[in-house]
Amino acid sequence: MRAQLLRYFSKELRKRKKKTALITFAITWGTLSILLLMSFGRGLSNSFRISFKGLGDNLIMVYRGQTSKDYHGLPKGRRIMIYPGDIALLSALIPEIELISPESNDYFTITGGGRETNRNVCGVGPAFGVMRSMIAESGGRFINEEDELAARRVAFIGWNMAENLFPAEIPIGKTIVISRVPFTVIGVMKRKLQSSSYQGFDADHAYIPHSTFSRIHTQLYIDRIHVQPKRREDNQLVERRIREILGRKYRFDPEDDYALGIWNTIEDAEVAGKAFKGIEIFLALIGGLTLLIGAVGVTNLMYALVKERTREIGIKMALGARRRHIILQFLLETVIIFSKGTFWGTAIAYAIVRLTRLVPISYELSGIQTYLLRPIFSLDILIVFVVVLGILVFLSGIFPAVRASRLNPVEALRYE
Amino acid sequence: MIEMENISKVYRMGEISLEALKEVSLRIEPAEFISIMGPSGSGKSTLLNIIGCLDTPTAGSYFLEEKNVAGLGFDQLSTIRNRKIGFVFQNFNLLPYATTYENIELPMLFNGRTGKKRRQRVLELLEMVGLVDWQHHRPSELSGGQQQRVAIARALANDPSLILADEPTGNLDSKTGEEIMGLFVELQKQGRTILMVTHDNNIAAYSQRTIRLLDGRVI
Numbered sequence: 001m002r003a004q005l006l007r008y009f010s011k012e013l014r015k016r017k018k019k020t021a022l023i024t025f026a027i028t029w030g031t032l033s034i035l036l037l038m039s040f041g042r043g044l045s046n047s048f049r050i051s052f053k054g055l056g057d058n059l060i061m062v063y064r065g066q067t068s069k070d071y072h073g074l075p076k077g078r079r080i081m082i083y084p085g086d087i088a089l090l091s092a093l094i095p096e097i098e099l100i101s102p103e104s105n106d107y108f109t110i111t112g113g114g115r116e117t118n119r120n121v122c123g124v125g126p127a128f129g130v131m132r133s134m135i136a137e138s139g140g141r142f143i144n145e146e147d148e149l150a151a152r153r154v155a156f157i158g159w160n161m162a163e164n165l166f167p168a169e170i171p172i173g174k175t176i177v178i179s180r181v182p183f184t185v186i187g188v189m190k191r192k193l194q195s196s197s198y199q200g201f202d203a204d205h206a207y208i209p210h211s212t213f214s215r216i217h218t219q220l221y222i223d224r225i226h227v228q229p230k231r232r233e234d235n236q237l238v239e240r241r242i243r244e245i246l247g248r249k250y251r252f253d254p255e256d257d258y259a260l261g262i263w264n265t266i267e268d269a270e271v272a273g274k275a276f277k278g279i280e281i282f283l284a285l286i287g288g289l290t291l292l293i294g295a296v297g298v299t300n301l302m303y304a305l306v307k308e309r310t311r312e313i314g315i316k317m318a319l320g321a322r323r324r325h326i327i328l329q330f331l332l333e334t335v336i337i338f339s340k341g342t343f344w345g346t347a348i349a350y351a352i353v354r355l356t357r358l359v360p361i362s363y364e365l366s367g368i369q370t371y372l373l374r375p376i377f378s379l380d381i382l383i384v385f386v387v388v389l390g391i392l393v394f395l396s397g398i399f400p401a402v403r404a405s406r407l408n409p410v411e412a413l414r415y416e
Numbered sequence: 417m418i419e420m421e422n423i424s425k426v427y428r429m430g431e432i433s434l435e436a437l438k439e440v441s442l443r444i445e446p447a448e449f450i451s452i453m454g455p456s457g458s459g460k461s462t463l464l465n466i467i468g469c470l471d472t473p474t475a476g477s478y479f480l481e482e483k484n485v486a487g488l489g490f491d492q493l494s495t496i497r498n499r500k501i502g503f504v505f506q507n508f509n510l511l512p513y514a515t516t517y518e519n520i521e522l523p524m525l526f527n528g529r530t531g532k533k534r535r536q537r538v539l540e541l542l543e544m545v546g547l548v549d550w551q552h553h554r555p556s557e558l559s560g561g562q563q564q565r566v567a568i569a570r571a572l573a574n575d576p577s578l579i580l581a582d583e584p585t586g587n588l589d590s591k592t593g594e595e596i597m598g599l600f601v602e603l604q605k606q607g608r609t610i611l612m613v614t615h616d617n618n619i620a621a622y623s624q625r626t627i628r629l630l631d632g633r634v635i
Binding site: 004005008011012015016311312314315316317318319320321322323324325408409410413 | 465468470471490491494495497498499503505509510511512513514518521522523525526527531570574
């Protein structure tokens with residue numbers, strides 16, 4: 001019997017479609033705007049996160065420096081250099097280190113494919129590629145142990161350099177000449193998002209074995225050491241140990257922050273991660289407030305609908321409707337309107353997210369579209385949203401419904 | 417059928433209270449056709465509402481078919497209205513969005529009557545009021561007389577023993593009004609009790625007995 005009554009009520013609602021269109025539209029619009037807000041917000045922070053890892057994942061970089069404190073009778077202002085031998089020393093003394101690689105670089109004239117360019121050439125160890133999220137395009141590879149040991153003349157190049165020198169050819173196997181020494185291209189870097197850098201972006205560089213670099217470039221020291229700890233949590237410990245060990249070797253105060261330059265990207269990433277989380281929370285807050293305003297609006301519209309139907313409620317009461325029948329009808333209408341609104345809102349939001357993701361993006365850093373055009377539509381956002389909205393709509397539906405059921409039938413029948 | 421003893425109804429609006437009915441006592445036998453007459457404000461509608469269980473008296477006792485109605489709750493009164501009473505209004509009071517068929521069907525849904533029996537009963541009633549061809553039309557597409565016939569069919573849906581009509585011909589021309597009264601006479605012959613409020617002596621003439629009200633009292 002309940003089912004038949006529900007069918008009757010929903011049939012009635014279908015006939016009153018025009019009257020409820022406004023509420024349905026309001027819920028559709030609210031669902032759409034909040035889901036888009038959250039999807040684009042999450043996409044934004046996700047793109048940030050990916051591009052942050054573009055420089056490298058879990059990376060600590062150590063630079064040469066200059067002392068700023070007196071130490072054991074030695075004056076401040078001494079330049080502290082680092083040398084290839086430090087690599088073996090650090091990896092032997094700090095068991096928390098997973099990967100370590102030297103890096104030295106300079107600008108060279110590079111010719112290849114009949115073209116010439118002046119670019120940064122970096123001498124690096126085999127672990128460098130992994131640490132800096134460099135993946136070779138298929139058919140190529142990064143520098144390996146043998147290259148390093150034999151000081152082979154091989155080069156791994158960024159995608160921009162590859163396009164500049166070999167716009168119409170596959171660069172792998174081709175020869176490029178760096179500082180009058182010929183190198184064989186063994187790999188091209190796959191495109192990646194990168195938000196932070198030093199001395200230009202990886203896309204423009206050429207990478208060669210560090211041992212080879214030392215032979216074409218007369219420099220005894222190295223420019224940078226890249227270190228990746230085994231566990232992220234150990235980043236502070238590893239940083240401190242590096243200062244202690246090199247401090248003992250080169251005689252500087254481990255507390256002297258200027259003796260060595262250390263860029264701890266793990267720490268940066270954690271700070272940035274908190275900022276991203278903050279943005280998401282902020283967006284959720286905006287979404288929540290919007291929802292609340294929406295719920296007030298829906299309650300108002302429901303009240304108006306009930307008022308408009310006062311006489312109809314009186315008629316139904318005269319025909320034998322109980323209080324619960326009246327409540328049931330209004331709740332059913334609320335549920336149907338809510339379902340319709342959230343369904344269409346979700347469907348449209350999903351379609352917009354999918355379509356936006358189809359837009360191709362450039363991997364050049366500056367493009368804002370890189371960050372904006374990758375929204376993420378996630379199920380957890382949708383579920384939280386639907387539950388919260390459901391509760392709000394239910395509350396905004398129950399009050400008018402109860403009020404309707406409390407009407408005095410005589411007065412309701414007299415209502416014009 | 418109906419036994420009322422010293423029924424009073426007082427409306428309170430802030431400081432002012434209005435006595436709409438003053439110790440009204442009534443006895444109505446089954447299958448009587450009664451008209452209630454009186455000037456505006458004499459308490460006709462209030463009396464009809466109390467008899468129809470839409471309103472409750474302030475004092476007095478009311479037995480409907482030997483059942484004490486005074487003191488029943490809203491839902492119990494709803495059940496009585498649904499099963500024992502059929503209402504016919506001056507302005508028809510049909511649901512504007514529902515078709516003729518759906519309007520007639522509604523009281524049976526509150527009563528939980530099953531699909532097959534319900535359909536059969538609606539068709540029977542459509543036949544009786546001569547609106548089989550109009551069953552899929554909405555009230556706005558029907559004439560006043562047709563709408564009132566839909567309302568009568570609806571009032572009969574659960575086969576009630578009591579029909580209450582508040583100026584059923586008030587919005588109709590006299591010829592249509594006579595047709596409607598013909599239907600009421602028909603209903604009385606079926607053994608139903610009919611109470612009808614009217615201003616019109618020609619309409620009251622269809623009834624067997626007239627109760628006259630003045631200032632909340634039966635005269």
